[in-house]
Each structure stands twice: as structure tokens, then as C-alpha cells.
Amino acid sequence: MLPELEAILHRVRADRLSGASALAIGVCDPLRGLCERLQGMSAQKDLEEFAQALVRVQPNMGGIWNLANGILHRSADVSSVASFCGSMSLHCASASVRIAEVVASEVSGRRIITTSSSSAVFHTLVKASGERGTSVIVCESRPMREGILMARELGRVGVSVTVIADAALALFSSDASVAIAGADAVNRSGIIGKIGLAHLAMACDSRNMPLLVLADSSKFAPISLSKDLRDPSELLEPGTPGVSAENRYFEHVPFEHVSAIFSEKGRLSSEDAQRAVWGAKVHPKLVQKPQ
Amino acid sequence: MLPELEAILHRVRADRLSGASALAIGVCDPLRGLCERLQGMSAQKDLEEFAQALVRVQPNMGGIWNLANGILHRSADVSSVASFCGSMSLHCASASVRIAEVVASEVSGRRIITTSSSSAVFHTLVKASGERGTSVIVCESRPMREGILMARELGRVGVSVTVIADAALALFSSDASVAIAGADAVNRSGIIGKIGLAHLAMACDSRNMPLLVLADSSKFAPISLSKDLRDPSELLEPGTPGVSAENRYFEHVPFEHVSAIFSEKGRLSSEDAQRAVWGAKVHPKLVQKPQ
Numbered sequence: 001m002l003p004e005l006e007a008i009l010h011r012v013r014a015d016r017l018s019g020a021s022a023l024a025i026g027v028c029d030p031l032r033g034l035c036e037r038l039q040g041m042s043a044q045k046d047l048e049e050f051a052q053a054l055v056r057v058q059p060n061m062g063g064i065w066n067l068a069n070g071i072l073h074r075s076a077d078v079s080s081v082a083s084f085c086g087s088m089s090l091h092c093a094s095a096s097v098r099i100a101e102v103v104a105s106e107v108s109g110r111r112i113i114t115t116s117s118s119s120a121v122f123h124t125l126v127k128a129s130g131e132r133g134t135s136v137i138v139c140e141s142r143p144m145r146e147g148i149l150m151a152r153e154l155g156r157v158g159v160s161v162t163v164i165a166d167a168a169l170a171l172f173s174s175d176a177s178v179a180i181a182g183a184d185a186v187n188r189s190g191i192i193g194k195i196g197l198a199h200l201a202m203a204c205d206s207r208n209m210p211l212l213v214l215a216d217s218s219k220f221a222p223i224s225l226s227k228d229l230r231d232p233s234e235l236l237e238p239g240t241p242g243v244s245a246e247n248r249y250f251e252h253v254p255f256e257h258v259s260a261i262f263s264e265k266g267r268l269s270s271e272d273a274q275r276a277v278w279g280a281k282v283h284p285k286l287v288q289k290p291q
Numbered sequence: 292m293l294p295e296l297e298a299i300l301h302r303v304r305a306d307r308l309s310g311a312s313a314l315a316i317g318v319c320d321p322l323r324g325l326c327e328r329l330q331g332m333s334a335q336k337d338l339e340e341f342a343q344a345l346v347r348v349q350p351n352m353g354g355i356w357n358l359a360n361g362i363l364h365r366s367a368d369v370s371s372v373a374s375f376c377g378s379m380s381l382h383c384a385s386a387s388v389r390i391a392e393v394v395a396s397e398v399s400g401r402r403i404i405t406t407s408s409s410s411a412v413f414h415t416l417v418k419a420s421g422e423r424g425t426s427v428i429v430c431e432s433r434p435m436r437e438g439i440l441m442a443r444e445l446g447r448v449g450v451s452v453t454v455i456a457d458a459a460l461a462l463f464s465s466d467a468s469v470a471i472a473g474a475d476a477v478n479r480s481g482i483i484g485k486i487g488l489a490h491l492a493m494a495c496d497s498r499n500m501p502l503l504v505l506a507d508s509s510k511f512a513p514i515s516l517s518k519d520l521r522d523p524s525e526l527l528e529p530g531t532p533g534v535s536a537e538n539r540y541f542e543h544v545p546f547e548h549v550s551a552i553f554s555e556k557g558r559l560s561s562e563d564a565q566r567a568v569w570g571a572k573v574h575p576k577l578v579q580k581p582q
Contacts, residue, residue, distance in 0.1 A: 142456045155533025163536040165433045167457040167487030171542040196458030202493045236454045242446025245454040251462040
């Protein structure tokens with residue numbers, strides 16, 4: 001594989017903090033540049049290998065899957081891959097802002113609870129904070145603490161934000177009136193999201209509180225949750241005899257625990273979401289083995 | 292107040308890791324020594340002040356409340372306080388082992404999920420691990436990570452133990468068939484336990500999995516959950532502009548979310564538990580203001 005493609009894969013594999021949109025942009029922009037430089041040459045085999053490897057290194061991200069699928073469908077023509085990457089990058093950069101325009105009015109003036117970090121959630125909270133009374137509770141989101149990173153960004157732009165421990169979500173959810181979370185993928189049966197999403201959904205179920213999931217259309221993909229074990233040393237100091245750690249970043253929440261899904265097109269029912277997933281034209285090289 | 296009493300209070304206030312039993316023993320042993328040295332002298336006013344301050348510095352621990360209540364009832368006679376402390380220390384040291392004898396057979400051979408750290412849970416898991424097939428999932432338990440500390444001790448003595456992030460409890464609870472947790476207090480309406488207990492109870496409710504709570508009889512006390520905010524810097528690096536952290540160590544779970552309570556006397560119904568709490572002879576200096 002071309003060393004530039006290897007380098008992109010390496011970065012995607014090593015990135016433990018970026019949300020799905022930032023990660024997709026981080027692939028699209030350099031890949032577009034590379035394909036423009038390859039104008040007139042053939043790179044089909046490299047691009048196919050790259051697309052398949054991309055899905056293996058981030059198997060739970062719908063945006064990455066759609067990017068890989070799009071590359072595979074166009075791999076015979078590098079200039080077509082370049083323009084696809086350009087439009088996907090533009091889509092990812094703007095979709096969060098468009099989702100925020102749709103969702104902000106649903107949460108404005110309320111005490112909102114969320115977990116982890118998502119660019120769509122970030123833009124929504126910033127937009128909603130214009131209205132008096134809006135405030136946010138964010139879970140720390142161990143092991144990588146990306147909830148703290150988002151809280152800092154929110155605080156910096158003047159959103160009223162309180163950080164809590166992940167284990168305190170059940171307690172603090174009684175202070176909130178609505179929960180929102182970003183999605184990494186929407187599949188045929190529900191949402192794949194950062195670890196803690198199921199925990200948030202349970203709190204919502206038990207308090208009869210709405211859970212709004214934000215997922216731009218690039219995240220709808222026919223993928224199943226992959227076990228994808230991460231570095232155990234993020235949870236447990238290495239060299240702890242007799243103890244192991246299971247470190248998973250993603251989990252799946254069925255549609256019945258989600259009150260509404262919002263993409264840049266507006267509010268979707270679970271039937272709308274399922275239709276979008278079934279509509280994907282899956283390249284044969286991405287067909288999953290049954291799990 | 293006598294400097295020895297101030298020193299005990301200071302230690303109790305600063306201790307963020309010990310479970311309820313270890314903390315009670317850490318008060319009883321030095322207090323007994325002090326009262327033995329004070330033989331024949333009066334220290335009633337100091338002991339009363341000490342007992343009231345003790346409850347203020349650890350307002351959510353039933354064992355501390357019972358210790359303070361016992362001291363107040365005997366404060367006129369230092370030798371009586373000394374012998375009370377002696378028997379309370381003995382009780383706390385042995386009750387966990389006796390609870391383990393009762394509970395181990397309930398969880399032996401199963402995959403058990405727990406959170407935080409408790410001496411009764413520790414002894415139960417060690418005893419249960421004698422039977423083939425027993426294994427344990429322990430939540431990290433941020434902010435102080437006492438779940439990791441307990442996991443290390445369990446691993447050291449050969450218990451099969453896996454550590455997970457707190458936010459992964461919903462996901463991993465589907466691997467377990469029973470949940471156990473220690474209590475810091477049993478009050479008239481339920482259990483006060485370490486933050487994460489409500490989260491565990493929610494997972495049990497949603498998966499129809501039993502939640503066994505271990506609480507020796509010294510923990511039954513007519514106290515209400517106190518807000519008791521802890522150092523926010525345990526969650527959020529100091530100097531983070533625009534963001535605050537709410538760090539609470541304890542929460543309350545009503546009896547209806549608990550399958551069974553076990554003390555050293557065996558399995559208790561919630562009615563048994565309530566009777567034990569109502570039976571406490573509350574010293575007037577400990578009567579709580581209505582909350």
C-alpha cells in the first residue's frame with residue numbers, strides 16, 4: 001500500500017479522542033490531496049486495501065464505513081475518489097452545525113445531561129445556551145475523559161457546564177430534563193455510541209426522560225457492533241498480577257430506548273433510520289461475515 | 292476538644308478510600324486507647340462534641356452514626372465508652388467474614404458484578420472463588436478508583452477478576468448473573484452506598500438480575516442521604532475556566548431496587564431492615580433536622 005495511505009491508517013488507529021466527524025475529516029482531507037496528486041494514475045488496488053483496512057481499524061464508526069464504501073465504489077478512478085472525499089469532508093464539517101439548528105430548540109432553557117464528546121452535541125449546546133436557563137451536565141467519560149475535553153470547550157465559549165463522574169450519572173440524571181448524545185453509527189436495530197450511551201439510556205428509561213440521539217446522515221451504515229478491545233492499560237496499570245481489564249469504547253443501544261434521532265434533515269423515526277441504513281449500496285468487498 | 296480527638300476527626304475527614312468498616316475500626320481503636328488512659332476522669336463534653344463532629348465529617352456512614360450514638364449514650368463514663376469501642380471494633384472486624392459465610396453460597400460458581408470496594412464483598416468473593424466458575428467484574432469506581440484497589444487485592448489472592456470502566460457497566464452487566472455491593476448505611480427507605488450503586492441497581496432492574504446488598508448490623512441507622520460535596524479537583528483539573536465539577540461519593544437506592552439485604556445474621560427482608568433502623572435509640576444530640 002502507498003506509504004501515504006499507511007500513514008493515514010496509522011493515525012486513524014492511534015486516534016482515541018476524536019469524534020466520528022473529526023475522524024472522517026482527518027481521512028478525507030489528506031486522501032483527497034493524495035488522489036489529486038495521483039491524477040491519471042491507477043491506484044485501485046491500494047485504495048481497495050486502504051478502504052478495507054479503514055473499516056478494520058475503526059469498525060464501529062458509521063462515517064468511516066460510508067467513507068470506505070464510497071472509496072470502494074469509486075476506486076477505479078482516483079479523481080472521482082478525490083471529489084467524493086471533498087464532499088464528504090464538507091458534509092462532516094457542516095452537518096453538526098445543521099443538526100444543532102434543528103435540535104437546539106428542543107433543549108433550550110433546560111438542564112441537559114450528556115456523556116462523552118460529539119461535535120453535533122457541542123454545537124447544539126452552544127446554540128441552546130443562548131436561551132436563559134440552559135445548563136449542561138457532562139460525564140467525565142473514562143478512560144479517555146473526552147467528556148472533560150468537551151466540557152472545557154463548552155466552558156470556554158460561555159456554556160454553563162458541570163462535570164460529574166460516570167458512576168454519578170444515575171444520581172445526577174434526576175437534575176436533568178433531557179439527555180442528548182452523539183452517535184458513532186446508526187444501524188438496522190439501533191445506535192452504536194461511545195461507552196456510557198447504554199448507561200444514559202437506562203437512566204432515561206428509569207426516569208422517563210427523553211434521549212435525543214444526534215447522527216448526521218453519513219453515520220447510517222449496515223454494520224454490527226464490533227468488540228474492538230482497546231488498550232487495557234488505560235484502565236489498569238500494567239503489571240497488576242491476577243487482574244485483567246476489558247476496555248471497550250463502543251456499545252449498542254436498540255431503537256426502543258431512544259426517543260428521537262436527529263440528522264441534518266431533521267427528526268427521524270426509527271423507521272426512517274432503518275430505511276436509510278437498508279438503502280446503502282454495499283460494495284461486495286465490505287460485506288460483513290455473519291456475526 | 293482534646294487534641295487526640297481532633298486528630299481522629301482529621302483522619303476520618305481526610306480518608307477518601309476506606310470502606311465503612313475500616314473507617315469505624317480506625318475510630319474505635321484509638322478512641323478506646325484514649326478512654327482507657329482517661330480512666331476516672333471526665334471527658335463528657337469532649338466526647339459529645341467529638342461524636343457530633345464525627346457524624347458531620349462522614350454523614351452518610353451508618354457505622355459512624357451508630358458509633359457516635361453509642362458514644363453519646365455513654366459519654367458520662369469513659370470506661371463505658373472504651374468498652375463500647377472495643378466491642379464495636381471487634382464487631383466490624385468480624386462481621387464481614389460472617390456475612391461472607393452467609394452470602395458466598397448465593398454467588399458461588401457465577402459471574403458476579405460489583406462496584407467500589409467493601410470488606411464484606413471482598414470476603415464474600417474470596418470465599419465464593421473456591422467454587423469452579425466463579426468470576427468477578429469490578430467497576431473502576433472513579434474518582435478514587437477504589438474498585439481497582441479491591442480488584443488488586445482479589446487478584447493477589449487468586450480470585451478471577453476483570454476491571455471495567457464505570458460507564459461500561461450497562462454493557463458488561465449482560466455478562467454477569469448476579470450483582471453484589473456493600474452498603475454504607477441502611478436507612479428507613481433503602482440503602483446509602485458509594486456512587487455507582489444506583490447505576491448498578493438500574494442495570495439489575497433492566498436485566499432482571501438480582502442485586503444483593505451486604506450490610507452488617509452496625510450500618511442500620513436513621514440517617515438521610517447528605518449531599519456532602521467532595522473535592523472537585525478529583526474530577527476536574529483546577530483552573531478550568533467556566534466549568535465546575537460536582538463530586539459526590541454517596542447515593543441512595545430505595546428498597547424496591549434491592550433483591551436482598553444480608554447482615555451477619557443472614558438474609559433480611561426490607562421489613563426486617565426497616566425494623567432494625569426504627570429500633571435505634573437515638574440520642575437527642577443526634578436528632579436530625581428534617582430535610
